[in-house]
Amino acid sequence: MDNIAGKKSGLTWAVNISVIVMVLLWLIPTVGLLVSSFRDRDQISASGWWQAPFSVELTYATRASDPVVTDEGAYIIEGNIFATDEVAASFAAGESTISAFGDTGRNPAEFPAGGQADLGDGEILTVQPNGDYRYVLPEEPRRPPRIYFEAETPPEFTLDNYRTVLTADNMDRAFINTMTVTIPATIIPILIAAFAAYALAWMDFPGRGLLIAAVVGLLVVPLQLALVPLLKLHQAIGIGQSFLGIWLAHTGFGLPLAVYLLRNYMVGLPRDIIESAKVDGATDFQLFVRIVLPLSFPALAAFAIFQFLWTWNDLLVAKVFLPSADEAKVMTVKIADDLLGSRGGDWGILATAAFVSIAVPLVVFFAMQKYLVRGLLAGSVK
Amino acid sequence: MNPIFQGVLTIVIGVGGCIAYFYLSNFILDRFIFPAKGKDPGKNINRANQVRPWLFMFPAVFALGLYLAYPVVGSFWRSLYNRSGDEFIGFGNYANLFASDEFQTAFFNNILWILFVPAASTFLGLLAAQLTDKLRWGNIAKSLIFMPMAISFVGASLIWKFVYAVDEDIGLINAVRDSFGMEPLDVLQIPFWNNFFLMVILIWIQTGFAMVILSAALRGIPEETIEAAIIDGANPFQLFFKIMVPQIMGTIVVVWTTITVLVLKVFDIVYTMTGGNFGTDILPSYMMSFMFRDDGRATAVAFVIMIVVLPVMIWNIRQARKELR
Numbered sequence: 001m002d003n004i005a006g007k008k009s010g011l012t013w014a015v016n017i018s019v020i021v022m023v024l025l026w027l028i029p030t031v032g033l034l035v036s037s038f039r040d041r042d043q044i045s046a047s048g049w050w051q052a053p054f055s056v057e058l059t060y061a062t063r064a065s066d067p068v069v070t071d072e073g074a075y076i077i078e079g080n081i082f083a084t085d086e087v088a089a090s091f092a093a094g095e096s097t098i099s100a101f102g103d104t105g106r107n108p109a110e111f112p113a114g115g116q117a118d119l120g121d122g123e124i125l126t127v128q129p130n131g132d133y134r135y136v137l138p139e140e141p142r143r144p145p146r147i148y149f150e151a152e153t154p155p156e157f158t159l160d161n162y163r164t165v166l167t168a169d170n171m172d173r174a175f176i177n178t179m180t181v182t183i184p185a186t187i188i189p190i191l192i193a194a195f196a197a198y199a200l201a202w203m204d205f206p207g208r209g210l211l212i213a214a215v216v217g218l219l220v221v222p223l224q225l226a227l228v229p230l231l232k233l234h235q236a237i238g239i240g241q242s243f244l245g246i247w248l249a250h251t252g253f254g255l256p257l258a259v260y261l262l263r264n265y266m267v268g269l270p271r272d273i274i275e276s277a278k279v280d281g282a283t284d285f286q287l288f289v290r291i292v293l294p295l296s297f298p299a300l301a302a303f304a305i306f307q308f309l310w311t312w313n314d315l316l317v318a319k320v321f322l323p324s325a326d327e328a329k330v331m332t333v334k335i336a337d338d339l340l341g342s343r344g345g346d347w348g349i350l351a352t353a354a355f356v357s358i359a360v361p362l363v364v365f366f367a368m369q370k371y372l373v374r375g376l377l378a379g380s381v382k
Numbered sequence: 383m384n385p386i387f388q389g390v391l392t393i394v395i396g397v398g399g400c401i402a403y404f405y406l407s408n409f410i411l412d413r414f415i416f417p418a419k420g421k422d423p424g425k426n427i428n429r430a431n432q433v434r435p436w437l438f439m440f441p442a443v444f445a446l447g448l449y450l451a452y453p454v455v456g457s458f459w460r461s462l463y464n465r466s467g468d469e470f471i472g473f474g475n476y477a478n479l480f481a482s483d484e485f486q487t488a489f490f491n492n493i494l495w496i497l498f499v500p501a502a503s504t505f506l507g508l509l510a511a512q513l514t515d516k517l518r519w520g521n522i523a524k525s526l527i528f529m530p531m532a533i534s535f536v537g538a539s540l541i542w543k544f545v546y547a548v549d550e551d552i553g554l555i556n557a558v559r560d561s562f563g564m565e566p567l568d569v570l571q572i573p574f575w576n577n578f579f580l581m582v583i584l585i586w587i588q589t590g591f592a593m594v595i596l597s598a599a600l601r602g603i604p605e606e607t608i609e610a611a612i613i614d615g616a617n618p619f620q621l622f623f624k625i626m627v628p629q630i631m632g633t634i635v636v637v638w639t640t641i642t643v644l645v646l647k648v649f650d651i652v653y654t655m656t657g658g659n660f661g662t663d664i665l666p667s668y669m670m671s672f673m674f675r676d677d678g679r680a681t682a683v684a685f686v687i688m689i690v691v692l693p694v695m696i697w698n699i700r701q702a703r704k705e706l707r
Contacts, residue, residue: 011618012516019513019523022506026527026586032544032554048551049544180389188396195404196442203435209706211439216702218450220643220695224669224684226449228677229456233448247392252449255442284434285408313534315650316666320673332536336654340540347544347552354540358533365532369525376591377598 036351038157044347057099058153059108062086063144064135077135081127081149090153101127101149108148161352170326171353174334178312178357180243181322181330185250185311186304192251193258194300198288200259201266202274212263218256226253227320234321243328246321253317254307261306264378265299266292302375305368309361331357400441407437454688461681475682485683487661488668491577492646492690495664498578500641502585504634507592511600512622514593524597528590535587535650542583543655546570571660580662583651588644592637599633600626639694646687665690 035049046056063086066079081098082091102110103119111117113129122138127149135145165171199205200212230249231241239245269292277287293300311317315332322328329338335353365372411433416426464471479485510527514520530538547553548568550560555569569579603626611625627634649666656662658671665687672680 015513015516019510019517019520022510022513023523023526026530026589028554029541029545029586030529030533033541036544036552045549045551048554048557050554050557176386180386184389184392184396187393188400191397191400191404192441192445195400195438199435199438203431203438205432205435208435209703211443212706213699213703214451215446217695217699218446220691220698221450221454222643222646222666222684222687222691224647224666224687225457225681226453227673227684228460228681229453230449232456232460243388244392247396249449252445255446256450259442259446283408283412284431284438285404288438309532313537315534315536315653316647316670319670332534332650335540336536336650340654347547350540351544354537358537361532361534362529365529366525369528372531373594376594 033351033355036347037161037355038159039348040156040158040160041346041348043153043156052157053155055152055154057150059148059150060087060090061105061108061146061148064133064147065144068140070140073138075137075140077133077137077141077144079133081131081133081147083131084147091151096131096154097152098127098129098131098149099151101125101133101147103146103148105146105148109150113149161348162356164349165352165356169334169338170329171331171334171356173327174329174331175356177322177328178330178332181246181250181318182308182311184247185254186307188247189251189254189258189307190300190304193255193262193303194293194296195288196259197262197266198284198292200263201269202287202292203284215256215259215263219260221256223253223316227316231320241321241323243322246317249317249321250307250311250314254310257306258303261303261375261378262296262299265296269295298371298374299378301368301371302378305364305372306375308364312361403441404438408434411437457681457684457688460677461679461685463678465676465678467677471678475678476686479679479682479686484663485668488658488663488665489686491662492664494577495581495584495645496642496690499581499584499588499645500638502581503588503641504592504596504638506585506589507594507637508596508627508634510589510593511597512626515597515600524590524593527593530587531590533587535583535648536654538583538587539651539654542586546579546655570656570662573661576656576660576662580651580655583655584645584648588641592641595633595637596630599630603629639697643691643694646691 032049035052036044039049039052042058043052043056046058047054062081062084064077064079065085066077069076069078082088082096098113100109100112101117102108103117103123103125104110111125111127113127115126117125117127119125123145124136125133125147126135127133127147133147135147137145166175200208200215226249230252234240234242234245234248239248273291273295274287277291282290313332315336318330318333319337322330322333326338331353335350335357339350339353411430416430416433417423419426460467461475462470462472464474510524514523514527517523533541544552545554546569548556548566550556550566553566556566559565559567570576572579607625607629608621611621616625647666649664649670652658652662652664652667653670658664658667663671665683669680669683669687672683
């Protein structure tokens with residue numbers, strides 16, 4: 001807009017750069033989560049996720065499992081460390097660079113690679129950077145002796161975290177529970193709200209203004225107020241803490257927004273269409289089902305997305321209205337109450353669990369963004 | 383019963399029930415109660431049309447009344463009773479609350495949240511809206527800034543744990559500190575300022591919302607006013623603050639109040655990040671610490687939240703009534 005009146009803005013560069021900075025700031029935390037979810041536990045604790053594409057120094061323990069040869073009274077074991085039984089799987093390519101080695105778990109990087117280490121009791125160990133080692137012992141070892149070493153490990157991305165998250169800890173169950181809560185809680189309020197919105201938009205009756213004002217007022221009633229009385233009510237009528245209870249609760253809590261959004265949209269429909277249908281003898285019911293409902297599709301979609309995101313992401317209602325037993329937990333509760341407690345230090349699992357729980361909303365968000373934006377605008381800008 | 387099966391059944395019963403209710407109630411009204419025939423068909427049609435809006439609205443009004451209006455009264459009533467609910471203690475719960483240090487901390491923190499989060503989100507949203515509007519790749523930028531809207535508060539908290547973590551191989555902040563040779567620092571334990579680190583999470587989520595709405599409002603500004611200002615020699619900053627912002631003030635207020643109301647609902651962030659420790663409690667999370675343990679106090683806290691929201695509610699209703707006229 002600065003370009004009108006023939007004035008070229010000198011700020012273009014500044015604008016571009018500030019937007020890039022802002023987008024990066026907004027994106028980086030999520031990228032961190034995504035990258036971390038593909039790294040294994042050792043890599044995560046060895047280097048930050050922003051170093052994920054680079055090699056890390058990891059410590060390994062192995063045994064000198066190559067055959068023992070005797071030479072002038074000494075027992076010698078020779079071979080390549082990357083080929084020893086215990087670590088062969090970690091170095092499938094058979095190559096890496098060793099930076100240091102040692103013979104105790106307490107100090108696995110005691111000696112620099114390439115040098116000779118006197119381990120005491122006449123034992124001498126040499127490890128080359130390329131993995132070749134030579135272990136000289138004065139007596140025949142009963143078991144292959146331990147060697148610890150620190151090696152460059154190429155970046156490794158695994159799906160192990162996803163496998164763990166989706167199979168262990170009942171997380172798969174939690175995923176299904178979240179679906180079970182979300183889908184009915186999204187669909188049921190739509191129809192109820194649509195009829196009410198039609199009545200508030202196109203039917204004339206005393207008290208209409210008052211009802212609209214009431215809906216606007218209920219829009220901001222804090223959910224917290226509803227928790228205790230409704231839980232008591234559910235317990236009194238035998239629903240208790242159950243899926244039925246949470247569906248009813250989400251339906252009730254979603255209605256003000258649904259009615260408000262749909263009414264705002266329906267009021268804007270062209271009066272001519274509705275009046276000509278009435279003149280042609282359509283009843284209100286026919287008018288609603290055949291004309292208003294199909295025309296209101298964008299608003300219905302917008303509300304459906306809102307309600308979906310809100311119920312999928314909800315923690316509060318799920319904590320109160322669902323049983324606290326493990327098999328009834330939804331993902332948010334599972335992550336907040338279980339994983340953060342029991343697996344607080346396992347960042348890979350945490351990241352993966354979080355990403356599993358936000359993946360579905362993100363897909364819905366990017367696929368239906370158009371409707372979401374429209375819905376937001378219908379609800380706020382008049 | 384398997385919950386999935388139960389869910390499918392509920393959808394069928396719920397949707398089928400709604401359709402059946404609306405269809406049958408209209409059918410019965412038109413056929414049997416006020417049929418459009420007999421002695422006085424016109425009068426019957428009019429009568430039916432007076433009843434019909436209530437048929438259409440009954441399920442919604444019933445659900446709204448039961449799930450949102452009744453709890454306001456029910457919660458207030460419950461908050462006047464003691465912990466087990468068998469003894470009327472008047473405003474005893476409120477007196478206890480206001481005397482307790484934790485409640486005062488939570489209340490004070492909540493005021494901070496109410497002041498800071500909407501202000502920062504609206505400001506950043508406005509900034510993002512104005513900056514991206516001019517760019518060719520603006521829509522992509524908007525989409526990315528808007529994205530956190532889809533993420534749950536729990537998910538967002540976890541995401542930000544990867545920024546705040548003490549371990550310099552995990553937390554970004556401490557990685558930066560480490561590269562400057564500084565000691566690692568647990569930002570969530572710095573008294574007072576830790577609140578702001580928690581607020582950042584909500585601001586991160588809400589900026590996109592503010593941006594989308596304000597961007598639409600900015601586009602709605604008549605071109606002539608901007609052209610006139612440029613011809614009169616306004617620089618870009620004057621143009622923005624003196625010409626554009628005043629014209630979208632109404633929308634800014636709507637965004638501001640919407641976020642304010644949201645701030646009073648969100649307990650997830652504090653609950654997940656600190657559990658209300660280190661002096662970061664806010665009213666919604668403070669309430670959850672009494673949930674299932676002391677209903678009297680829990681409802682009292684909830685009612686305090688209601689009173690804080692009340693001015694916004696009244697303002698919203700007045701705006702809505704103004705529009706109706």
